[in-house]
Structures are given as C-alpha cells and as structure tokens.
Amino acid sequence: MGRRRVVLATFPAQGHINPALQFAKRLLNAGTDVTFFTSVYASRRMAISSAAASPPGLDFVSFSDGYDDGLKPGGDSGRYMSEMKSHGREALRGLLLRTDATFLVYSHLFSWAAEVARDAHLPSALLWVEPATVLCIYHFYFNGHAAAADAGSDDIRLPHLPPLRQRDLPTFLLPEAPERFKSMMREKLETLDAGRAENEKVKVLVNTFDALEPDELRAVDRYELMGIGPLIPTAYLDGRDPSDISYGGDLFRTPEDDCGCASWLDAQAPSSVVYVSFGSVLKLQKEQMEGIAEALLACARPFLWVIRRNEDEEEEDEEELSLAMELGKLGKMVRWCAQLEILGHGAVGCFVTHCGWNSAVESLSLGVPVVAVPQWFDQGTNAKLMEDAWGCGVRVGGGGGGELRRCIEMVMDGGEKSRVVRENARKWKDLAREAMADNGSSFNNIHAFLQQI
Numbered sequence: 001m002g003r004r005r006v007v008l009a010t011f012p013a014q015g016h017i018n019p020a021l022q023f024a025k026r027l028l029n030a031g032t033d034v035t036f037f038t039s040v041y042a043s044r045r046m047a048i049s050s051a052a053a054s055p056p057g058l059d060f061v062s063f064s065d066g067y068d069d070g071l072k073p074g075g076d077s078g079r080y081m082s083e084m085k086s087h088g089r090e091a092l093r094g095l096l097l098r099t100d101a102t103f104l105v106y107s108h109l110f111s112w113a114a115e116v117a118r119d120a121h122l123p124s125a126l127l128w129v130e131p132a133t134v135l136c137i138y139h140f141y142f143n144g145h146a147a148a149a150d151a152g153s154d155d156i157r158l159p160h161l162p163p164l165r166q167r168d169l170p171t172f173l174l175p176e177a178p179e180r181f182k183s184m185m186r187e188k189l190e191t192l193d194a195g196r197a198e199n200e201k202v203k204v205l206v207n208t209f210d211a212l213e214p215d216e217l218r219a220v221d222r223y224e225l226m227g228i229g230p231l232i233p234t235a236y237l238d239g240r241d242p243s244d245i246s247y248g249g250d251l252f253r254t255p256e257d258d259c260g261c262a263s264w265l266d267a268q269a270p271s272s273v274v275y276v277s278f279g280s281v282l283k284l285q286k287e288q289m290e291g292i293a294e295a296l297l298a299c300a301r302p303f304l305w306v307i308r309r310n311e312d313e314e315e316e317d318e319e320e321l322s323l324a325m326e327l328g329k330l331g332k333m334v335r336w337c338a339q340l341e342i343l344g345h346g347a348v349g350c351f352v353t354h355c356g357w358n359s360a361v362e363s364l365s366l367g368v369p370v371v372a373v374p375q376w377f378d379q380g381t382n383a384k385l386m387e388d389a390w391g392c393g394v395r396v397g398g399g400g401g402g403e404l405r406r407c408i409e410m411v412m413d414g415g416e417k418s419r420v421v422r423e424n425a426r427k428w429k430d431l432a433r434e435a436m437a438d439n440g441s442s443f444n445n446i447h448a449f450l451q452q453i
C-alpha cells in the first residue's frame with residue numbers, strides 16, 4: 001500500500017497557518033505525506049521567512065486568489081473572500097485530480113474545500129483553530145438557541161457551557177454584527193453538517209486538549225471533536241526535538257529581521273517584563289495605543305511591545321505616540337518578533353494579549369499569565385475562558401489606560417491574585433505538555449485519527 005497523503009487546505013492568515021504547519025509536522029512524523037495548499041500571497045511570504053528546505057514528504061501548492069500582494073487595509077473583505085473561494089475551488093479540484101491524496105484537512109474559513117473533496121469522493125475533516133467552546137457556541141446559536149443572544153441578554157444559557165454575557169460571545173453573533181457575518185458562519189456550519197453520513201459524526205480536529213475543554217469537546221452530539229493540541233513547536237513542549245523552535249511559516253518576518261529581542265530580554269530580571277502583542281491582524285486605534293502607552297509608563301516595568309505595521313504603510317504609530325521618548329527609555333517596541341521565543345523566555349512576567357486563539361494556546365503552553373484585552377472575533381470567548389475557566393489571567397473591563405494598568409499590576413505585583421494566576425498558568429503548562437507527550441490525550445487522538453484515515 002502506498003503512503004497516505006493529506007492535503008492541508010489552509011486559509012492564508014498567520015492564525016491558521018501556524019497550527020496547520022504544526023499539524024503537518026505531526027503527520028510527517030507519523031509517516032504521512034502532506035501537501036500544504038494555500039494562496040500565492042501566503043506561500044511567497046512564508047518562503048521569505050523560512051530559508052530552510054521543506055522536510056521530506058512536505059510540499060507546497062499555491063493558488064492565485066487575485067490578491068497576490070495580500071488584501072490591503074480597508075480593502076473589500078467580502079469580495080476578497082468570494083474571489084478566494086472561486087479561485088481556490090478550481091485550484092483544489094485540479095490538485096485533487098492530479099495527486100494521490102487520500103484525505104483532505106481544511107481550516108474553517110476554507111469550508112468550500114470540504115465540498116470540493118466531497119465531489120472528488122475524498123474524505124475530509126475540519127481543522128478548527130479556535131477553542132471547542134467557540135464551535136459549540138456557533139452550533140447552539142444556529143440550532144435553536146439564538147433568542148437570548150439576539151435579545152442582547154447578559155445571561156445566555158447554552159447546553160454544556162457556562163452562562164455567558166454578551167461580551168463573551170464571538171462578535172459575529174452580537175446583535176449589532178452585520179448580517180453577512182452571521183450568514184457566513186451559518187453557511188460554514190451547514191457545510192460541515194452536510195458532510196455527515198447517516199449515523200456518523202462529523203470529525204473535527206481542534207487545537208485544544210482534553211483537560212482544557214473536557215465537556216465542550218463532547219457537547220455536540222453530531223460532532224466528533226478531537227483535541228489534538230497544543231499545536232506548537234515541540235521544542236516548547238517535551239523538548240525532544242530542540243531544533244523545532246518555530247512554526248516555519250511566518251508571514252511578517254524576514255531572516256534579516258533580528259529585532260534583538262532575545263538579547264534585550266537576557267538583560268532583564270526574571271519574570272519582570274510585560275510583553276504586549278495583538279496578533280497578526282489587528283491594527284489598534286490611536287486612542288487605544290495611547291491608553292497602552294499610558295498604562296505601560298504608569299506601571300514603570302520593562303516592556304516589549306509589538307506594534308504591527310504592513311510594509312507599505314507609512315512610518316507612524318510609535319513615532320506619533322505622544323510619550324514615545326519616555327516609552328523608549330523603559331522598554332522596547334518592535335514590528336514583529338518570534339513570539340514563542342519571547343513567551344518561552346524567563347524574563348517575561350505577563351502577556352498583554354488580544355486573546356487570538358494561537359496566542360492563548362501559546363501562553364497556556366508556556367505558563368505565562370495573561371492580561372486579556374479582547375477586540376473581536378472569538379477573542380471575547382477566549383478571554384472569558386482564560387480568566388474564569390482556567391484562572392490564568394485577568395480581563396480588562398474597558399476604561400482605558402488606568403484599567404489596563406490596574407490589571408497588569410494585578411498579575412505582576414506578587415500579591416494574592418498574582419500568585420494564583422501564576423500557579424494556574426504553571427498548571428496548564430504541565431497539562432499541555434502531558435497532552436502532547438507519548439500516550440497523552442492529544443498524542444493518542446492524533447494517532448486515532450491517523451488510524452481512521
């Protein structure tokens with residue numbers, strides 16, 4: 001029998017590419033070939049950041065979605081998604097015809113890929129790159145439980161989930177969200193459900209682990225949710241492969257881009273640095289930036305702040321911050337960094353984060369407590385989980401720089417709350433490692449998945 005080949009169709013955003021690449025490595029290690037399928041834009045960017053040749057068994061196939069230089073800020077995202085779908089479908093159809101693929105795994109904004117696989121009689125599974133809880137919320141919302149959320153209630157009861165407030169919901173489900181976002185998610189869930197054979201559950205691979213979301217992973221009867229995370233490089237887990245220190249597909253970093261973060265951190269005291277980053281997508285408003293600057297200065301602790309900017313944008317941001325000089329004396333501001341290396345450095349004491357799911361998973365896996373400043377998408381739900389369910393952080397309740405400062409101090413000041421969140425962060429770090437270790441829950445789930453395919 002020939003080797004298995006999994007096609008991994010991945011939406012071209014950092015938050016999807018990172019876990020997909022890590023999953024690809026797991027498949028390769030288990031003797032499965034992988035074809036990584038994404039847009040030309042993402043492939044080119046990934047090739048810039050990673051000079052290393054692909055490991056044997058892994059190849060990359062890209063398709064032009066009409067946005068080979070990426071979607072520009074302020075661009076029409078609706079059109080972008082529909083172009084992606086029409087070009088992507090054709091390209092994937094062609095790929096499946098000419099390869100020996102035996103299975104398709106797709107990330108959730110590529111749900112059209114499941115239809116292409118179905119037409120080609122190829123089995124498929126969704127790789128869900130957000131917590132199981134978020135998938136459960138969408139499922140129950142679209143299956144008879146929308147009333148409380150739609151009414152703007154702050155006491156939303158969904159099966160198997162803790163009571164939720166509006167701010168804990170994915171923003172696509174908020175009453176004020178544009179209808180097209182809701183429709184998009186509804187359509188994605190319908191596509192997923194349409195793949196279900198009679199008496200069979202739909203397989204969903206989730207970047208989480210059993211101990212983290214034990215009830216949520218079993219909450220939806222029609223889905224078989226398999227916790228296969230944390231999908232982060234193994235050097236940060238069991239350390240068995242010390243060379244596996246990055247995902248290998250950075251969209252925003254070039255090899256020349258050594259921001260000097262590691263040596264700067266080396267010079268700081270243990271657990272003293274406040275690391276601030278809002279992921280790969282968000283661009284904060286000027287007012288929010290000023291609030292962060294004010295909080296960091298008031299805390300008077302060393303900080304490392306990632307202020308994202310696309311290459312074609314004007315120099316602005318921190319140059320424009322009214323307190324730029326004072327900030328420069330206290331901390332370091334960079335455009336992009338190797339986040340895992342930062343979170344794994346002993347000098348980092350807390351992570352001020354938007355709670356994108358990868359950032360959340362990385363902080364849990366590396367035992368770094370968080371100050372959660374969610375903005376949109378799934379981030380409010382993730383922040384709720386981090387604060388209430390896992391106790392490894394505090395959530396900023398609005399209120400600008402003063403409130404942010406208060407929350408950073410709560411995590412950093414060594415007081416009672418600070419001790420508790422640190423202890424919980426350490427506990428989740430251990431459990432994350434256990435999940436991925438030999439015979440851990442995620443290790444076993446990945447192997448069970450491979451048996452099934």
Ligand SMILES: O=c1ccn([C@@H]2O[C@H](COP(=O)(O)OP(=O)(O)O[C@H]3O[C@H](CO)[C@@H](O)[C@H](O)[C@H]3O)[C@@H](O)[C@H]2O)c(=O)[nH]1
Nearest residue numbers: 014015018279280281306336337339356357358359377378
């Ligand atoms: O300077 C940086 C900043 C980020 N990262 C990495 O970039 C990824 C960012 O992912 P994530 O934390 O999930 O944030 P976003 O890029 O904002 O992710 C989008 O996609 C995620 C998955 O769907 C959602 O959970 C988020 O809400 C959504 O904003 C992480 O792996 C980080 O390690 C770096 O390596 N260097």
